Structure formats: structure tokens, C-alpha cells
Amino acid sequence: MSGLNLYERLEIDPGASDDEVRRAYKRLTQLFSPSGVVCYGLYRAEEIKALLEDFKAAYETLVDPERRRRYDQQLYPQGHPSARAAEAVKRGPPRPALPADPLSLLDLPQDAVIDGPVLAMVRQLCQVPLAEIAERTKISMFTLRCIEEPRYADLPAPVYLRGFLKQIATLLHLDGDRVVREYMHGVERWQKARKKARW
Amino acid sequence: MGEREDYQADDTLDLEVPSAPPPDASGDFGSLNEPSFIGEIPWHEARRGPMVIALAGGKGGAGRSLLAANVGLFLASLGREVIVADLDPAGANLHTYLGVEPLLLSFGALLRGGTRPQLERISGMSLWLCRAPRPLTASPVDPLREETLEMALNSEADIVILDMGAQHDDLTLDQFLSADLGVLVTLPDSAAVERAYAFLRTALYRRILHGSDEPAVIARALLNADHVNQLETPTALIEALSGVHPNAASAIRARLMAFTPKILMNRCRARADRELEAGMISALRRLWGINAEGLGGGDHDDIAHESTRKRRPVMLAYPGSTLGGEVERLSRRLLALLNAGVERA
Incomplete structure (x- = not known):
């Protein structure tokens, strides 16, 4: 040795x-x-x-x-x-380091919740390509696109989705718990709306 | 132009070891500082004749005979002239895997003994069995086994596959060490892995410390004087040796580097089993400094049981099975290693 x-x-x-x-x-x-x-x-x-x-x-x-x-x-x-x-x-040269609190740079209204488009904006602001997130988290590109758009109908089961959101949040220097809470809230609202529409 | 291409193609297919050793054979160890006495050990001589694959060691029932028989059949189907020789003194059962009738000996035959190996031909492959009646002696030297081996090594075949058995006798060790490919077949369980290490330990000792040549004698003297067992590993031994006798140290190091046993982890069932081969190789490299090589473990397949039970060879009766695929993959790997060895020589 x-x-x-x-x-x-x-x-x-x-x-x-x-x-x-x-x-x-x-x-x-x-x-x-x-x-x-x-x-x-x-x-x-x-x-x-x-x-x-x-x-x-x-x-x-x-x-x-x-x-x-x-x-x-x-x-x-x-x-x-x-x-x-x-x-x-x-x-090429490495991109600038991620800001400590990227949300503060986004100019969002006070009561804004984190959903797919906000995640996409944060990611673009940090200049992180989607492919890199896919590479580092091993989440498929398709799922990542569904999360960002958001295409609720094509999202994975909530138990997986929560884990994915947490991983994405960590990569983008966001508060993982908050991302999961607010994003999942949006998912639940969509589910309720869909049920109503069915009846 | 066509002529020239044909000629080259023939050349690459020719499996025979070149008869004359390359002019600068000693240059092989140039980076390891000479040693001139390395050429004296018999298993380093440039050998003529067939390429040899020796399956040995490990534990009884690891699958050596089944693999020997079926790899032989596959290589024969590729057009190679193949001899598979059963040299297992204890469990010589190669014939069973190929559907050859058993030999039923009378007491009289046992008493008189026999001297000739039995030669069979199956699907273009030669099967040599040394199962003539043996004289009833307890001698460790088996003349029939030695004669069969001698005949096989001096034959006109392209490839000779020796099924040596699991024991650690001189003949087995020497064939394992001198073969173009010494293959140790083992299983993914503790008993078989321990046996494999035990076999490799003995083989390594024989490879680097056995014999009456100067480096071996000096190294053994050093080991004899080591009463506190400080020189546990070859690396420690070489280090100690380099202080006393640098030439002997580099000779031993060269032998250590030339010891490249092939390990086959047979009958893997789980992913952890398949990783054992790489694990063993890593463990051996770390402790002994040797470069063993994995053949890429074979998967378990119940067809082996079926084939043995019905005495129908896997490659003839079940060529499309998982095991058939494994045999094919292993055969191609062995062939590639043999060809690589020729190119290096």
C-alpha cells in the first residue's frame, strides 16, 4: 500500500x-x-x-x-x-459561482410561490444547462422538462418527485424544503382541479 | 495486391509461437534492470508447438471440466485443431461432460495396469483421457498422466486445453505456470475463494522461490533467517532483498511481474458475485503485488446440471442457452489473450 x-x-x-x-x-x-x-x-x-x-x-x-x-x-x-x-x-472558462440566494435576484413579488417556471428562471439565471442537472442528478431530461414547464400530468409519483425537487434545489442553492412544499402544493391544486373537471 | 492481403491474413491466423526467440528477448525486462539468470527457469523458455490453456486449482466442482469440454468444442467449431486433455488425477470426469462412455475396469485390469491414454474424437475436437487402469501404487508420480501431457504438448494441435484438477501437485503447478494461459476457476463462495488463494500462494512460491538458481536460493536463505515473519509478502521480501543482493531482488521482481494468473469466477448468481473477481484481483495486487487478470465471471445456469445429467455437451445440445453464450464469450476472450501473447512474443 x-x-x-x-x-x-x-x-x-x-x-x-x-x-x-x-x-x-x-x-x-x-x-x-x-x-x-x-x-x-x-x-x-x-x-x-x-x-x-x-x-x-x-x-x-x-x-x-x-x-x-x-x-x-x-x-x-x-x-x-x-x-x-x-x-x-x-x-472554456468556468461559469461564475452560483449566487448564495438566487431567488433574491429574480425580482419576484413578495407572495410568489416556487413552481416550475420559477425553477427554470433560477436555473437560467445561474447559467446551469438542463443537461448538467440531468448529468449530476441522474434525473431524465424528460422529467426535468416536465417539472419546469410544468406538465403535471407527466410528472412522476409524488414520492419520487419530492426527492427530485430536493436534488434540483440543492444544485441551485435553493431551500429544498420550501421548494418541495410550494411545488407540491401546486401539484395538489392541479390534482383537485382535475378531479372536479372529471365529475 | 490480393495476394499480399491473403498472405497477411494467413499470418495473423497462424497460432504457432515463432520458432526462434526474438533477438532481444532479454530486453523484455530492460526496465527492471537485466537479470541474466531469468532465462534459466524452464517455464520461461520460448516454447514451440501448440498454445496451452491450463485450467487448475480452486475447489472441486468449480466447473473446470465442463468449461474445458465446451470451450474445446467451441474453439474446434471455429476451425482450430483442439486437444482437450483430462489430467485430473482424482476426479477425471471430462468424458462425462462430452457423453463418452465410462470405463469399467475389472480387478484384473487394475492389477495389470495400463500405459496408454485413450484418444477420442468429438465434433472435430480431440479428447485425450488418461484413464487407462493405473498400477496399484501410492506413488505421487503418475506416468500415464505425464505421458498424456507430454504427447499433448508435442502434438500438432493449435490449442491444447489441460484440465488439471484442483490439487496442488508439482505437475499441476508447473503446467499452470508454464501454460500460455493459466486459468484458475473458482466460485463466489468463501470456501472456493480460500482454496483459490491457497493455490495461488503455492503457485507464486513455486514461480518465484522454487529451484536452485541463484535468486531463489538467496531469497530462501533470507526467508529462513526471518524468524519473526517480517517478510510476509513478496513486496517485503524484494525490499529486504534489494538491500542485500540487488540483482537477486530484480530477478525476483521480474518473476513476480511475469506471474499473471487468469481468474474466472464461475456460476455467479448476484451482482455481488460478479464483483468478487475484481475484488480478488485488487486484493492480490495490494498484498502480493501481482497482476492477476479476470476473465469476466460466468453466470449460473441450470442447463449445466441438465447437460451433465443427460451427458449431452452444452455446446452441442444447448448452444443457445445462457451457458452456451458464456462459453462462447469465454472462448473468444481466451483466443484474444492467446493472440495477444503471440504478438507480444
Whole structure:
């Protein structure tokens, strides 16, 4: 282990995202668990313990942006070799950091509720393309469009929708609870209206 | 122009190892600093003749014989001249998977013993069985097994598949180490994984520390003097060795790097099972510094049971089954690895 850098220890690319770091750590702790099959007949109990501590140390450094930056600088004094870093350069300059409270910039009336169009406006204001949200949250583009339009009839079941809204809110620096509460309120109103129309 | 293309196509299909070793064979280890004595170990010699796939180790019932038989049938169907040899001294049952009649021996035959392997031909594939009556001795050396092996290795076949069995005897270890592909078949359970590690440990010892050549002798002397078991892993051993005898250390390191067993996790049922192969490879690399390679685990299929029960080979009776697909995929992977080995040589 001593010869491996932290990325090699976690078996990931030096350009791995936070999510990939997390998944790699989870995978390795499960694989090398003392009760698992992989170590059985090969590692002693104390060796497994040392290995797991190594994983943990590597994980804790790599998920912390500041510590990871310092570690990268020390590991790659000539600059980051990752292909992803090169790709990011190709993509152009990074967009400005998201505002802390994007809602305040929108000039909304005092009693405005957050619904699909408001979410879309916040997203455009923050210059986040829909595809990026889809990539980072793994929510399909179709569902994201339905949420923004909003096309209530095509939305997923409320239990999923709440989770999706929370993820979108986190990405856009919005208050997740408020987004869920106000958006779901709109959904319920639509459902009631539809029932009435049927009768 | 057409002529030239034909010639090239033939060339790539030719599976034989080039008869003369490449002029700069020693340059292979250039980055690892010489060692001249590496050429002395027998399994490193440039071998002529058929390509060899040795299935060994693990645990009884892991699926070696079934895979050997069916991979052989598939490779034969691609037009390769294939010999599948049953060299399992204990559970020699390869014939059952191919529907060949069992051999019923009389006591008299057992008493007299026999010396010739039995040669069969099934769907364009040769099946060599060393199941003639053995002399009733307890000798660990089995002349019939050795003769069958010798004949297979010196045959005109393109590919020889050796079904070695699960035991750790010298013959099995040496074939596993010297084959073009040494394949360890194991199962996704603790017992089989432990057996697989035990086999690899013995094979690795034989690969890097066995023999009377200088590096091995020096390394063993160092290990003998290590009374507190500090030199637990090959990496630790090499590190200690490099302080005393750098040449021996680099020779041992070169052997360690050349030890690339193939692991096949057979009969996977769940996703966690399929991940075990990569897990084992990672565990071996971290602890021993070796580069094992996964063949991409095979899925469980009840057709294996059906095929064995009815004594009808999977690739002939159930080629469209899941297992048939797995065998085909595995065969193609093995063929690709064999061809890659030829290109490297």
C-alpha cells in the first residue's frame, strides 16, 4: 500500500468526481469488509483493519475539496494529468459561482410561490444547462422538462418527485424544503382541479 | 495486391509461437534492470508447438471440466485443431461432460495396469483421457498422466486445453505456470475463494522461490533467517532483498511481474458475485503485488446440471442457452489473450 497514491488506493482516476470518490470508497469498504469473501484466506484481521483505515484516510482527503486541492498540488507539482481536467479546459472558462440566494435576484413579488417556471428562471439565471442537472442528478431530461414547464400530468409519483425537487434545489442553492412544499402544493391544486373537471 | 492481403491474413491466423526467440528477448525486462539468470527457469523458455490453456486449482466442482469440454468444442467449431486433455488425477470426469462412455475396469485390469491414454474424437475436437487402469501404487508420480501431457504438448494441435484438477501437485503447478494461459476457476463462495488463494500462494512460491538458481536460493536463505515473519509478502521480501543482493531482488521482481494468473469466477448468481473477481484481483495486487487478470465471471445456469445429467455437451445440445453464450464469450476472450501473447512474443 505504501507505494500507492490516494487515487490508486481507491482505484479511481485522478480526475474522479466527488461522487465517484464516494462510490469507490463504499465499494472498497464493502469488498474488503472483514466478514466479506474477498479477504477470506488471504488477509489477516489486522491487515484488513489497516487496509480499511487506509481507505478511510484516502477518502477523507479526497472528498474534502480543500485537502484534495492541496494533495493534488503536492502529488502533481506540474499540474493535474487528468483527462477530465483537459476536457474542462476545452469546455472554456468556468461559469461564475452560483449566487448564495438566487431567488433574491429574480425580482419576484413578495407572495410568489416556487413552481416550475420559477425553477427554470433560477436555473437560467445561474447559467446551469438542463443537461448538467440531468448529468449530476441522474434525473431524465424528460422529467426535468416536465417539472419546469410544468406538465403535471407527466410528472412522476409524488414520492419520487419530492426527492427530485430536493436534488434540483440543492444544485441551485435553493431551500429544498420550501421548494418541495410550494411545488407540491401546486401539484395538489392541479390534482383537485382535475378531479372536479372529471365529475 | 490480393495476394499480399491473403498472405497477411494467413499470418495473423497462424497460432504457432515463432520458432526462434526474438533477438532481444532479454530486453523484455530492460526496465527492471537485466537479470541474466531469468532465462534459466524452464517455464520461461520460448516454447514451440501448440498454445496451452491450463485450467487448475480452486475447489472441486468449480466447473473446470465442463468449461474445458465446451470451450474445446467451441474453439474446434471455429476451425482450430483442439486437444482437450483430462489430467485430473482424482476426479477425471471430462468424458462425462462430452457423453463418452465410462470405463469399467475389472480387478484384473487394475492389477495389470495400463500405459496408454485413450484418444477420442468429438465434433472435430480431440479428447485425450488418461484413464487407462493405473498400477496399484501410492506413488505421487503418475506416468500415464505425464505421458498424456507430454504427447499433448508435442502434438500438432493449435490449442491444447489441460484440465488439471484442483490439487496442488508439482505437475499441476508447473503446467499452470508454464501454460500460455493459466486459468484458475473458482466460485463466489468463501470456501472456493480460500482454496483459490491457497493455490495461488503455492503457485507464486513455486514461480518465484522454487529451484536452485541463484535468486531463489538467496531469497530462501533470507526467508529462513526471518524468524519473526517480517517478510510476509513478496513486496517485503524484494525490499529486504534489494538491500542485500540487488540483482537477486530484480530477478525476483521480474518473476513476480511475469506471474499473471487468469481468474474466472464461475456460476455467479448476484451482482455481488460478479464483483468478487475484481475484488480478488485488487486484493492480490495490494498484498502480493501481482497482476492477476479476470476473465469476466460466468453466470449460473441450470442447463449445466441438465447437460451433465443427460451427458449431452452444452455446446452441442444447448448452444443457445445462457451457458452456451458464456462459453462462447469465454472462448473468444481466451483466443484474444492467446493472440495477444503471440504478438507480444
